[in-house]
Amino acid sequence: MSMESPEHEAAPSPPRNRTKETIRAIKWRLGLVLFALVAIPVLLLPRRLAVGLGARGGRLVFLLMGKLRRKTVAHIESAYPYLGTLEEWDPAAGTPEEIARRTFANIGRTAVEIIKLYFGQGKGLVDRTELRGLEHVRAAKARGKGVIFITGHCDNWELVAHAFGTNAEGMAVVARRQKFEPLTRLLERLRNRHGNSIIYSEGAARQIFFRLRKNAAIGLLMDQSVPFHEGELVEFLGRKAWTTTMPALMAARTGAALVPGFGHREGDRHVVEFFPEIAPDPSGDPIATTRLLNRAIEQYIARHPDQWLWVYNRWKRVTREQQG
Structure with missing residues (x-):
């Protein structure tokens, strides 16, 4: 008692x-x-x-x-x-x-x-998804330092992970737990397939570091607003937004490659396209490197503006004073 x-x-x-x-x-x-x-x-x-x-x-x-x-x-x-x-x-x-x-x-x-x-009826969707730019993934993996895929809520982001896990070697996706626990379990069932797994953002740094040391791949959706104590104010689409600096910090610490990859629709099928890795800013400043990563997402949005999740308020919690 x-x-x-x-x-x-x-x-x-x-x-x-x-x-x-x-x-x-x-x-x-x-x-x-x-x-x-x-x-x-x-x-x-x-x-x-x-x-x-x-x-x-x-x-x-x-x-x-x-x-x-x-x-x-x-x-x-x-x-x-x-x-x-x-x-x-x-x-x-x-x-x-x-x-x-x-x-x-x-x-x-x-x-x-x-x-x-x-519900297990996605084989046709996955089979019809084309992966482009895998040479950039292979070049990054060849360095042996791990790969951090920089992506966002583009096209069907869940299908992107499924297609990569099925046709390549899979990745661990960093995600937040939902406020409603049954929804978390529902998403776990969807995401823990085809060689993929989940790393929850709470205390994720250690797991990410461990996996990168084994030359594994980490997928990180960078287009979410993070609490002020988890990131920095970095420009995104012309305005400052609370942005995670974890990829920049992890790349600096481990030497992992930062590889952008996004999905988009072409007719009734999907294409997942990977781009050359982004070299960290020479100054070593994680905010400067994060700005480069944001630019990769901006370029995707400019090419496919109707396939990004505009309904989400990417700039929430930023005051007018902080915007300057």
Whole structure:
């Protein structure tokens, strides 16, 4: 029996916090029920038809969810002037609203494909995915220091990992645990396949270091906002964003190669393209190296603007004063 005095006992959560947690848990459970209901027709339909309906569903969400639509368009509008300065940008990509509409269609396609993958119907998707630039991966592996793949929430990022694990040698993907534990377990079942594995971001540095020492491959989605104590403010699409500097720090410490790799759609199939490794900034400054890594993601977005996850607020938690 504990002999702690009352003042050392854990204080009960405030009622408001408990109410928020309850509401969040209900939302997640409703989301899982919706996932199951949507999954049934998706699994019964042929792949091409299901993916086509997914695109229509995404466009319908674009029309019906005004708040999310406006937020997405605003994100594109804020980056639009900067995108226009990049060599890879094609003005024919259209207006921010046109890009947003196609983005929602791509999210709908991706959702359908993930359902197919999760329930074991993704072989056709993986087999039809082409890997380009593997010579850059082989050159990086030949150095024997490990490889850190720099990528983002582009195209169908789950399929990218599956295709690499199936047709190459697999990787350990760095991910965050979901706030709703059943969703974490659901994603684990999807990601721990085809030679891939997960490293959770909490305390990930030691595992990453250990694997790189064995010349393994690590996949890291760098386009997520991190808490201020986990990263630095680094420019991204013309504005400062909280960005992880872990890849830059790990490359400096271990000599691992930093190799960009992204997926994109070509017609009804996917292409995963790898690019030459990015040399760390000569100054050794991790922020300068991280800026180079962000630029690789920006170049991808400029080439395929409707296949990045614009609905996500990449610049959250950055104040006006910090933006300067």
